Amino acid sequence: PSMDDDDFRRGKPTNHKVFGEAMAILTGDGLLNLAFETMSSHIVNSSKTLEDYKRSTKAMAEISKYSGVYGMIGGQVVDLLSSSDHIEESTLLFMYKMKTAALIQSSIVAGAILGGASEEDINILRDFGLKLGLAYQIRDDLLDRKEDSKIDKLTYIRHYNKDRAKNEVEDLSNEAKSLLGRLKDLDTSFLEQLTHDLINRKV
CATH class of the missing domain: 1.20.5 (Single alpha-helices involved in coiled-coils or other helix-helix interfaces)
Structure with missing residues (x-):
């Protein structure tokens, strides 16, 4: 295909x-x-009020950005143009950021905007989505490593060993949880549970 x-x-x-x-x-x-x-x-x-329109169009703009050339589509281009034998870690993580993390960031940021979050909290949640998205993708590589190896797929496991990947998932998830701790007076239990479920999921 x-x-x-x-x-x-x-x-x-x-x-x-x-x-x-x-x-x-x-x-x-x-x-x-x-x-x-x-x-x-x-x-x-x-939309019933001007504020409704502003929030909704701002949320839509975020989703448009993360799904377009500066997000998922752009990340797929990097994937197609990259060789699995000659790719630097920075390029691989950039691809993961553009593809997988962008999807999670768009969902979280759009929800925060629609919920009336402050700009400070939106930026914290944006960073949280990035960390969670990277952790999710590397965890996905761990789960799919046998099938991916058969087709020489470009993955984190393709370049680094399983233990390093596991440590990276743990580090990124801890950073994500730490960011949630900066959201003062907000109930982050759902996002904490989401983080746990995504990075500990099984096949």
């Missing part, structure tokens, strides 16, 4: 294996457009 060589994800056949590459690409295009249709419809139909 054009980008993803995995035949299975989470134990189930991938989209392109079941429906073909063309349908998989069209499905991705359709879902991406549906996301923006859903967000813009919410802004038009649910």
Whole structure:
């Protein structure tokens, strides 16, 4: 296929294996457009005040940024152009930041904006999403290392040993939890549990 060589994800056949590459690409295009249709419809139909409009459009702008060339799409470009045999750690982590972490950051930051969080708290949550996203991706590499090795996939495990990857996940998750501790007078129990669940998940 054009980008993803995995035949299975989470134990189930991938989209392109079941429906073909063309349908998989069209499905991705359709879902991406549906996301923006859903967000813009919410802004038009649910905003009651000027503040509602401001928050909703700001949240949509964040999601647009993180899903576009400065986020997930840009990260995928780096992935396609990079060689698994000649890639520096900084490039690999940049790719993870743009692909996986951007997805998590967009969700967290958009929620914070819609909830009326202060700029200071939004920036803390942005950093939290980055740490959590990187930890999530490296944990994903650990879970998928056998399948990834068969197709020579570009991963953290491809360059470093399993123990280093485990330590990196632990360090990043601890940094994420520390950031949550800076959110004064806010209930962060859900995000703390989310962090625990994501980095300790099993296949």
